[in-house]
Amino acid sequence: MLAEVLDMLAPRAGGIYLDGTFGGGGYASAILDVAPCTLWAIDRDPDAVARGADLAARHPGRLHLIQGTIGDMLTLLTGAGVTALDGVVLDLGVSSFQIDDPARGFSFRADGPLDMRMSREGATAADLVNTLPERELADLLYAFGEERLSRRIAKAIVAARAQAPITTTAGLADIIRAVVPKDGSGIDPATRSFQALRIGVNDELGQIEAALTQAAGLLAPGGRLVVVSFHSLEDRIVKRFVTGAAGRTPAPSRHDPRALDARPAPDFRLLTPKALRPGEAETRANPRARSARLRALQRLAAGPAA
Numbered sequence: 001m002l003a004e005v006l007d008m009l010a011p012r013a014g015g016i017y018l019d020g021t022f023g024g025g026g027y028a029s030a031i032l033d034v035a036p037c038t039l040w041a042i043d044r045d046p047d048a049v050a051r052g053a054d055l056a057a058r059h060p061g062r063l064h065l066i067q068g069t070i071g072d073m074l075t076l077l078t079g080a081g082v083t084a085l086d087g088v089v090l091d092l093g094v095s096s097f098q099i100d101d102p103a104r105g106f107s108f109r110a111d112g113p114l115d116m117r118m119s120r121e122g123a124t125a126a127d128l129v130n131t132l133p134e135r136e137l138a139d140l141l142y143a144f145g146e147e148r149l150s151r152r153i154a155k156a157i158v159a160a161r162a163q164a165p166i167t168t169t170a171g172l173a174d175i176i177r178a179v180v181p182k183d184g185s186g187i188d189p190a191t192r193s194f195q196a197l198r199i200g201v202n203d204e205l206g207q208i209e210a211a212l213t214q215a216a217g218l219l220a221p222g223g224r225l226v227v228v229s230f231h232s233l234e235d236r237i238v239k240r241f242v243t244g245a246a247g248r249t250p251a252p253s254r255h256d257p258r259a260l261d262a263r264p265a266p267d268f269r270l271l272t273p274k275a276l277r278p279g280e281a282e283t284r285a286n287p288r289a290r291s292a293r294l295r296a297l298q299r300l301a302a303g304p305a306a
């Protein structure tokens with residue numbers, strides 16, 4: 001959704017921007033090309049940051065890469081002397097570099113170690129699968145994968161790991177496929193469980209919550225926050241945040257006298273009353289873009305109205 005991101009972010013000469021999910025640097029490169037601005041970029045994956053060195057060298061003094069999480073963006077940026085931004089873009093989820101590399105363990109399409117850590121540190125998916133109590137495993141699959149058969153899958157995992165630890169993506173996928181029937185949608189029965197584990201391993205939803213609040217707080221008047229999400233759990237959090245920040249929360253009851261002064265004027269304006277979706281050409285060229293949703297906010301220039 002590069003064209004839509006650039007349109008919503010509207011980078012301008014002299015502006016200071018943050019790409020909180022640098023990945024392969026596609027958005028970063030485009031932002032640096034459209035305006036003579038400064039770009040800070042964060043990624044929790046050390047490989048992504050290392051790969052960005054070339055792009056930084058092509059834009060001397062304009063691209064500053066930091067390895068860390070967006071949940072820590074306030075500390076990371078203020079530590080680097082940046083206290084206000086003209087725009088922030090977050091392109092959530094995993095990059096194709098991560099998903100296409102079997103050694104990172106995100107995918108069941110090619111066998112690899114059951115890892116899934118974007119930051120390459122902390123507990124792996126294998127750690128969760130082999131140690132979580134059955135009930136917690138089922139809750140994780142249900143909460144982060146919206147998997148209706150979570151209990152059945154957790155039971156099968158616990159039975160399998162009693163024989164031998166589950167260490168590979170293909171091994172886990174086979175265990176899941178043996179107990180989840182195909183539903184005719186063409187979606188692999190292991191998809192939802194793999195999503196759930198990835199979200200759990202990387203605390204993705206907690207990261208998004210923390211990042212949105214900090215990004216909004218860092219925006220200078222007129223600054224914009226643009227977020228691209230890839231599944232409904234992410235989009236739900238983003239939607240709630242942006243509509244709330246723009247004062248679009250449901251009005252309190254008109255019968256409640258406190259309603260008259262309960263809601264302060266918002267500091268933000270919603271740039272996307274409805275989420276933007278990728279165009280047909282983009283989804284044809286890149287089927288993974290199919291579920292993308294873009295939402296954007298702008299900090300009001302004059303501060304809250306009196």
Ligand SMILES: C[S@@+](CC[C@H](N)C(=O)[O-])C[C@H]1O[C@@H](n2cnc3c(N)ncnc32)[C@H](O)[C@@H]1O
Pocket residue numbers: 020021022023024025026027028042043044045048068069070071091092093094095096118207208
């Ligand atoms: C969808 S890709 C971004 C692709 C990028 N827009 C591009 O044009 O190449 C997401 C990237 O964000 C990183 N990421 C995901 N969650 C993160 C977090 N909480 N903190 C920092 N980086 C994160 C991932 O490591 C991955 O490299």
